[in-house]
Amino acid sequence: MRRFDTAPAPHMPPRRDVRTVMGLVLLALLPGVLAHGWFFGPGIAFQIVLATAFALGFEALALWLRGKPLNTFLGDLSAPLTAVLFALCVPPLAPWWLAAIGMAAAILLAKHLYGGLGHNLFNPAMVGVAVVILCFPREFTQWLPPRGLEGAVPPGFGDSLRAVLTGELPPPWRWDSLAQATPLDTVRTLAQQGQTLSEIREHSLFGDFGGRGWEWIANFYAIGGLFLLWKRIIPWQVPVATLGTVILLSLPFWAMDPDLHPFPLQHVFSGGLVLAAFFIATDPVTGCTTPRGRLIFGAGVAVLTLAIRRWGGYPDGVAFAVLLMNCVAPWLDLHTRPRILGEKRP
Amino acid sequence: MRPHRFHGGLKLDGHKAESAAGGLHHAAMPEQLRVSMLQHAGYPARPCVTEGQWVRRGQRLGVAEQAPGVDVHSPCAGQVTELREEDVPQWPGMRALHVLIRPEPPHDTVRLPALDWKQATPEALRARIHEAGLAGLGGAGFPTAGKLAAGRERLILNGAECEPWIACDDALLRAHAAEVVLGGRMLARAVGAGRIQLAVEDSMPAALAACREAITLHGEGEVELVVVPTIYPEGGERQLIFAVTGQEVPRGGLPRDIGVIVLNVATARAGWRAVAHGEPLMERIVTVTGGGVVRPGNYVVPTGMTVAQLVHQAGGYTPDAARLLLGGPMMGIALPHDDVPLGKTHNCVLVLSAAQLPEARPEMPCIRCGDCASVCPSRLLPQMLLRQVRGQQYEAATEQGLPDCIECGCCDLVCPSHIPLTAHFRHGKAELRRRADEAEAAAAARERYEARGQRLAREAAEREARLAARKAATSADAVAAAIERARARKAGKGEGGEA
Numbered sequence: 001m002r003r004f005d006t007a008p009a010p011h012m013p014p015r016r017d018v019r020t021v022m023g024l025v026l027l028a029l030l031p032g033v034l035a036h037g038w039f040f041g042p043g044i045a046f047q048i049v050l051a052t053a054f055a056l057g058f059e060a061l062a063l064w065l066r067g068k069p070l071n072t073f074l075g076d077l078s079a080p081l082t083a084v085l086f087a088l089c090v091p092p093l094a095p096w097w098l099a100a101i102g103m104a105a106a107i108l109l110a111k112h113l114y115g116g117l118g119h120n121l122f123n124p125a126m127v128g129v130a131v132v133i134l135c136f137p138r139e140f141t142q143w144l145p146p147r148g149l150e151g152a153v154p155p156g157f158g159d160s161l162r163a164v165l166t167g168e169l170p171p172p173w174r175w176d177s178l179a180q181a182t183p184l185d186t187v188r189t190l191a192q193q194g195q196t197l198s199e200i201r202e203h204s205l206f207g208d209f210g211g212r213g214w215e216w217i218a219n220f221y222a223i224g225g226l227f228l229l230w231k232r233i234i235p236w237q238v239p240v241a242t243l244g245t246v247i248l249l250s251l252p253f254w255a256m257d258p259d260l261h262p263f264p265l266q267h268v269f270s271g272g273l274v275l276a277a278f279f280i281a282t283d284p285v286t287g288c289t290t291p292r293g294r295l296i297f298g299a300g301v302a303v304l305t306l307a308i309r310r311w312g313g314y315p316d317g318v319a320f321a322v323l324l325m326n327c328v329a330p331w332l333d334l335h336t337r338p339r340i341l342g343e344k345r346p
Numbered sequence: 347m348r349p350h351r352f353h354g355g356l357k358l359d360g361h362k363a364e365s366a367a368g369g370l371h372h373a374a375m376p377e378q379l380r381v382s383m384l385q386h387a388g389y390p391a392r393p394c395v396t397e398g399q400w401v402r403r404g405q406r407l408g409v410a411e412q413a414p415g416v417d418v419h420s421p422c423a424g425q426v427t428e429l430r431e432e433d434v435p436q437w438p439g440m441r442a443l444h445v446l447i448r449p450e451p452p453h454d455t456v457r458l459p460a461l462d463w464k465q466a467t468p469e470a471l472r473a474r475i476h477e478a479g480l481a482g483l484g485g486a487g488f489p490t491a492g493k494l495a496a497g498r499e500r501l502i503l504n505g506a507e508c509e510p511w512i513a514c515d516d517a518l519l520r521a522h523a524a525e526v527v528l529g530g531r532m533l534a535r536a537v538g539a540g541r542i543q544l545a546v547e548d549s550m551p552a553a554l555a556a557c558r559e560a561i562t563l564h565g566e567g568e569v570e571l572v573v574v575p576t577i578y579p580e581g582g583e584r585q586l587i588f589a590v591t592g593q594e595v596p597r598g599g600l601p602r603d604i605g606v607i608v609l610n611v612a613t614a615r616a617g618w619r620a621v622a623h624g625e626p627l628m629e630r631i632v633t634v635t636g637g638g639v640v641r642p643g644n645y646v647v648p649t650g651m652t653v654a655q656l657v658h659q660a661g662g663y664t665p666d667a668a669r670l671l672l673g674g675p676m677m678g679i680a681l682p683h684d685d686v687p688l689g690k691t692h693n694c695v696l697v698l699s700a701a702q703l704p705e706a707r708p709e710m711p712c713i714r715c716g717d718c719a720s721v722c723p724s725r726l727l728p729q730m731l732l733r734q735v736r737g738q739q740y741e742a743a744t745e746q747g748l749p750d751c752i753e754c755g756c757c758d759l760v761c762p763s764h765i766p767l768t769a770h771f772r773h774g775k776a777e778l779r780r781r782a783d784e785a786e787a788a789a790a791a792r793e794r795y796e797a798r799g800q801r802l803a804r805e806a807a808e809r810e811a812r813l814a815a816r817k818a819a820t821s822a823d824a825v826a827a828a829i830e831r832a833r834a835r836k837a838g839k840g841e842g843g844e845a
Contacts, residue, residue: 001654001683001684001685002654002663002670002683002684003682003683004667004668004669004670004680004681004682004683004684005668005669005680006669006680006681006682007669007680008680008766008768008769008772009673009675009676009677009678009679009680009753009755009768009769010675010676010677010755010758010759010768011669011671011675011676011678011680011698011703011704012358012510012675012676012704012755012759013704013705014704014707014758014759014760014761014762014764015759015760016717016760016762017707017710017762017763017764018710018713018762018763020762021713021715021762069708072708072710073710076710115711116711117710117711117713118710118711118712118713118714118763119711232717235716235720284713284714284715284716285713285714287714289714289715289716289719289727289729289730290716290719290727333727333730337727337730337746338719338725338727339725340597340724340725340726340747340750341352341353341584341588341594341595341597341723341724341725341750342584342594342595342596342597342598342599342750343597344596344597
């Protein structure tokens, strides 16, 4: 008689792990990051490095305080993903402490106070962004003009580094004169001055659909997003519902009065909407897990984003839209359970 | 016809070639057989032989006394050496008697009289299937005659052997497709089904060719071949019914509710042998395979042969044999040792080598990615069920479909956090059963208690009534008697005085 070790079924290796999932999402962000670097200079690289370093530091601290195994959780790449998403939302030349504060809020407050990976109610990156928007509105809106706008060239490596670390801009750049609002701010400001959209869009800040440069970055985010859809890392329901709702909702308004309401694609390609549709609203932990729930979640993010853009006090409402939808996600999950095999159709 | 696509499931590497290449062999009769009295779902059979008794091949060893159950027959001629009670590994916690037989050739078979299936009544066919000891050979082992008792419109023969490594149905169809087709027609007559569909997976070309030929030769236009895609768990009863009919078996219901019966192809063949040749069920095809076996192959195995004896015939273990499974890699049970007798329900002995074992990975928290839900063939939300089972919210879990889990293991395979979801659900379902039993016992106890109370009350009332009656009777009589006596005395005195 020969003896063997036993284990519960199934006896086959799992196909994926959390680290691979997070790693593929990071990989999918690469085209967008490169495009961001092309239009706004190497500042994004510093933001990513800073945010990642702070994120891992806070993660290690929280794990140590909670008595959790460091090597299991530090390597799961979830903290770096939070960091990169945060970095993509802040201005590339934002001061270094913005990343520190943002990551403290994201990792300590939003993630570990709720129980760490898998237990957080709110998207950590968006909590970080929201805290920074609310506390440091000036720093959050200091963008240099994108490459190609009236001959603008992004600052170089050394200049960017100095700006991030000291807050000093080397000549010829100066915050006062060249501090540049995002296209969404411009639309809001000019519209308040009574200009029509066609007049506003004459402004050199705008490209074909959204802001110049911005729309290209959005395209590259979309490429990464399609890669994730192909790899079945993210569900199709969220990006389709988010982008579809934005288009469907803004189309009738634009058709009624194109001078007052933006063209639907301008909405899509402005601000962080594409990034949110593929990378932020698709966060599994804080989103919905049922197929119908995900459709509603995506649509909700779209509606809230448009509402904040139209009536809210903030230029781009993506972060707040996602956080508000995070609030209702558990309830949506409860009420959108799929019909079990053999269950009567309602 | 084009099969319907059921929800979820996984495309897995088949690993059928390893054993199929080895061909179909007859296992040599070992030195000893240990025939279990519980090779089916239900109650064990009662042995009807004694120690020292000589038996013939096909002779009955055990009688089913309580339904559900089936008879057990001897797979060899020889002498009964011992009756021994042992554990039944596939039903943990169950014990059953085993009849130990020392085989002694010649193994000539005691047969039941052959039946002409086209003339025999459905009742006669069902009685024969019961007599021949048929239990489902697909794995669940439900007594076949019991299943046939309720009439159905449609019979589906399950040749969709979806679990990796298992290839016994493939081997059976290649060798005996004609008997499967004839058996299917006979069983359809036994159950009153007007439509017969033979479902085979598209990954089994040789078996499919054999089925086509057999249907042409023996189908007489009654048997329809349905080629289903190879997606695990296509061969699951509810999944196959949906694939073939487009209908869903109601939640909590049975296939009979929609007029369907599903029988494994090996069961159909065994039925044919029982009716046309009078042969009881006493052997089956078992796949022996995996990186831990020297010569993988499919073997015709007499019931009562142990895993150790079978692996020995397949060349023994390789040096890196690491895990022994009864069944496939998705739903099979890991055996602690190989001294386990095989029976009617065992389709596969899989020995995984160390390299084929899933490496131990730390379990991470659930990140609610929902991959489990997208592969669940019952369309459940395993990520929600996990929380409810862990939190012991069994009512919510029941509503969310815990009892609908078929324990196929798909969710485990795709979980990026390596959570043993199926093990949690198996535990949860066992807990649900325990609670149901407990509730039932409590209800029975309450009923008994109330009945006792009523009985006591009734008895007390009766006693009281009796007492009162007697009291009333005695008091009335006593008074009457006293008056009578007094009168008598008076009268006596008077008489005496006068006298």
